[in-house]
Amino acid sequence: MTTAHSSAAPAMASAAIPLPSIFHFAFNVADLDAARRFYGEVLGCREGRSTDTWVDFDFFGHQISLHLGQPFATAATGHVGDKLVPMPHFGLILLLPEWKAMAERLQAAGTDFVLAPQVRFENQPGEQWTMFFRDPFGNPIEIKGFRDLAAVYAS
Numbered sequence: 001m002t003t004a005h006s007s008a009a010p011a012m013a014s015a016a017i018p019l020p021s022i023f024h025f026a027f028n029v030a031d032l033d034a035a036r037r038f039y040g041e042v043l044g045c046r047e048g049r050s051t052d053t054w055v056d057f058d059f060f061g062h063q064i065s066l067h068l069g070q071p072f073a074t075a076a077t078g079h080v081g082d083k084l085v086p087m088p089h090f091g092l093i094l095l096l097p098e099w100k101a102m103a104e105r106l107q108a109a110g111t112d113f114v115l116a117p118q119v120r121f122e123n124q125p126g127e128q129w130t131m132f133f134r135d136p137f138g139n140p141i142e143i144k145g146f147r148d149l150a151a152v153y154a155s
Helices: 010-015 032-042 096-108
Strands: 024-029 046-050 054-059 062-068 075-080 083-087 090-095 113-120 128-134 140-146
Touching: 024 032, 032 046, 032 054, 032 062, 083 113, 083 128, 083 140, 090 096, 096 113, 096 128, 096 140
Parallel strands: 024 062, 090 140
Antiparallel strands: 046 054, 054 062, 075 083, 113 128, 128 140
């Protein structure tokens, strides 16, 4: 059930509880079995529906759909401090303990990092831990970690 918002009922609109939303992202991979190993076993994502040409995963509460095809082209054009990172990319924001566990899992799996796990903006608003890596098909992923999710949009 959703609540309609209109100028006729401003009190109701401000009191409405927002419904949660789930982000969906579909992209190409070259091999569904390799995708299952990486997203399922290495990242720990739960597999959802699938066919012979695609597979869905629960990407930490969001839906990713991996379809057989040519992965999108990327280029190292994103400025992160003094580093260039692949664009476009997608990713995830975790609380710091979960981020550290993910970094350990990726390191144990022998991940070749584009940007190794590290802290950025230390002791500043928006302090965050980050790591960039690619899936087996070259799709770039960034995982950020925060002590407090309220700091995600700190300026």
